[in-house]
Amino acid sequence: MNTTWDDLVSAALLGTARRTPPVRPRDGQDAAMALLDAAALHTVRRRAGLVPAAARPRPEPAPEDPRPALPPAARRRLALLLADRSGGGSGAGRRIGAPDLTELLPQWLTAANRYGYRAPAALLPALLEAARARTDLRPAVLTFGGSRARWLAGLNPQWKYALRAGPATAPSHTVADAAEARKVWEEGLFAERVALLASARRRDPAAARELLAETWRTERAEDRLMFLDSLREGLSPDDEPFLERALTDRSGNVRATAAELLAHLPHSALAGRMAERARTCVALERTGGAARIAVEAPHECDRDMQRDGVVAKPPPGRGERSWWLSQVVEAAPLAMWRERFGGRGAEAIVALPVADGWRPELHAAWCRAAVRQRDAEWSRVLLGPPTAPPEGSSWRDPAKLLSALPPEERAEWVARFIAAHGLSEAFRLLGVCEVPWARPLGTALVDALDAARDAGGYPWSFSGVMGLAERCLDPAQADRLEELTALPDEPLSISESDGAAGYWAEAFRRLVGTLRLRAVMAAELAG
Numbered sequence: 001m002n003t004t005w006d007d008l009v010s011a012a013l014l015g016t017a018r019r020t021p022p023v024r025p026r027d028g029q030d031a032a033m034a035l036l037d038a039a040a041l042h043t044v045r046r047r048a049g050l051v052p053a054a055a056r057p058r059p060e061p062a063p064e065d066p067r068p069a070l071p072p073a074a075r076r077r078l079a080l081l082l083a084d085r086s087g088g089g090s091g092a093g094r095r096i097g098a099p100d101l102t103e104l105l106p107q108w109l110t111a112a113n114r115y116g117y118r119a120p121a122a123l124l125p126a127l128l129e130a131a132r133a134r135t136d137l138r139p140a141v142l143t144f145g146g147s148r149a150r151w152l153a154g155l156n157p158q159w160k161y162a163l164r165a166g167p168a169t170a171p172s173h174t175v176a177d178a179a180e181a182r183k184v185w186e187e188g189l190f191a192e193r194v195a196l197l198a199s200a201r202r203r204d205p206a207a208a209r210e211l212l213a214e215t216w217r218t219e220r221a222e223d224r225l226m227f228l229d230s231l232r233e234g235l236s237p238d239d240e241p242f243l244e245r246a247l248t249d250r251s252g253n254v255r256a257t258a259a260e261l262l263a264h265l266p267h268s269a270l271a272g273r274m275a276e277r278a279r280t281c282v283a284l285e286r287t288g289g290a291a292r293i294a295v296e297a298p299h300e301c302d303r304d305m306q307r308d309g310v311v312a313k314p315p316p317g318r319g320e321r322s323w324w325l326s327q328v329v330e331a332a333p334l335a336m337w338r339e340r341f342g343g344r345g346a347e348a349i350v351a352l353p354v355a356d357g358w359r360p361e362l363h364a365a366w367c368r369a370a371v372r373q374r375d376a377e378w379s380r381v382l383l384g385p386p387t388a389p390p391e392g393s394s395w396r397d398p399a400k401l402l403s404a405l406p407p408e409e410r411a412e413w414v415a416r417f418i419a420a421h422g423l424s425e426a427f428r429l430l431g432v433c434e435v436p437w438a439r440p441l442g443t444a445l446v447d448a449l450d451a452a453r454d455a456g457g458y459p460w461s462f463s464g465v466m467g468l469a470e471r472c473l474d475p476a477q478a479d480r481l482e483e484l485t486a487l488p489d490e491p492l493s494i495s496e497s498d499g500a501a502g503y504w505a506e507a508f509r510r511l512v513g514t515l516r517l518r519a520v521m522a523a524e525l526a527g
Contacts, residue, residue, distance in 0.1 A: 008021070008038055016035060062148045062151045065147060068118065069117065071527040073524040074527075080101065081105045083126075099470070099513050099514035107518070108525075112525060113140060113144055115525055118148075127141050127144070128149060128162060129159075145162075163192075181196055181200065184196050197227060201230055201233050202234070212228075221254060224249065225251065240262065240269070243258045247308065255307070258309070262309075263330075263372060266373060270308050270331070271332065273308055281325055293358075295325070295358035297322055309331065310331075312324075325361065326368075330369045334370065346377045346380075366378060375404060376405050376409075380405060383396070407438075411433050412438070414433055415440040415443070417429060418441075418447075419444050436475070442473050453504040460503075473511075475518050475519035478515040481512045
């Protein structure tokens, strides 16, 4: 019987019960086994008869990487971290209570890049594969891998993300020259052009802006939006003329982004125009000898306001005039309010009563302005004391306001907040604190976890905070936490509290183990 490979495939797809295989079974052999035997035989024939393909030229040798090699202990640690990732380290294969190595890999890469080490050549495939699966690893992996990682990625289509990243993630010694950059800008893929512009912006902001200006009018609207966003890095008054021209762009999204960037420049013409509008809307008045803030929201959103980024149509459930007012106040420079309110500082201004129920709207706009303008004084005042009830002001976003404060003050505020209110509202606040957490913050967190255990709760109620602690708590806190791993001599009640105590002890053991491992990793990288 002259049987073809396609005949065998068709029979296998339909099943031997529905189609008789085009083969003759041996004595005692069922149809399915006969089909598989025939397929195996055909496979051997096909491989044996395969005509060799034409030899391709050898790839160019990998470029040299002059950075120092990892210390031997750190190299072994990296191999373990990558093996845990590929072996499903976050699942059942990891010992209960043991650190999750996959969550330590980003921290290890950040520390290695801080030392300026080069990646071991033998581990480049595993690093590229890890970054293929986890996009959050890509910037650190490509910086660590350097030019050799991109060279290797060119040989495997599954790692093409590394080529799209372009020179933005490359170490300084591999940045493309001017001719190559020009070629990428004129002929490259969109992602390559975005990466090139971001890289150029870091090195020479003016040159990057001029590069964008050359092709601005010929770019698509969605591309112009992405390119314009790259000007956030290194934004300066020198960018104002270009951004002013972008206010007349055909795309509404481009106009809005240009207006937002101009609002970050407190001395820009747009900031001046917004300040003038804000003066007509917000004023100081005296009633019976007491000062208060009077608000008169805009009655219309004219063409000039829309050109400067004020969106005319409010979101559902929002009044037009309050919507326009919030945008104007948010874009106005905060420095203008001292003169507007008779020389008062931020604290005195925020303490003034606001007439006709406009206080939440006005203060919310000031909060957004403080975050946008990175104004520590206004952020501090609007944030209020950490002991104040967290639910007292629905318009306030403490995490964003905290981001405008210096790192030490930020950590101190969160530490006092946790001491006053516990951990239930602390997750987002902890996320904006500098890593590793300062000692007062770490102490407050450990105290709060101890209090939560004593209150009879369960550790999974604080799983988000515990996960952050594993990555962000100073390893020096491990000794203090070690004391919390012991089970109490006398359970508070019968099985419930006894079980909760066991869960807490296990959670603390894992946290202690992770902190000690982080300390070892840091020592290994230090050599």
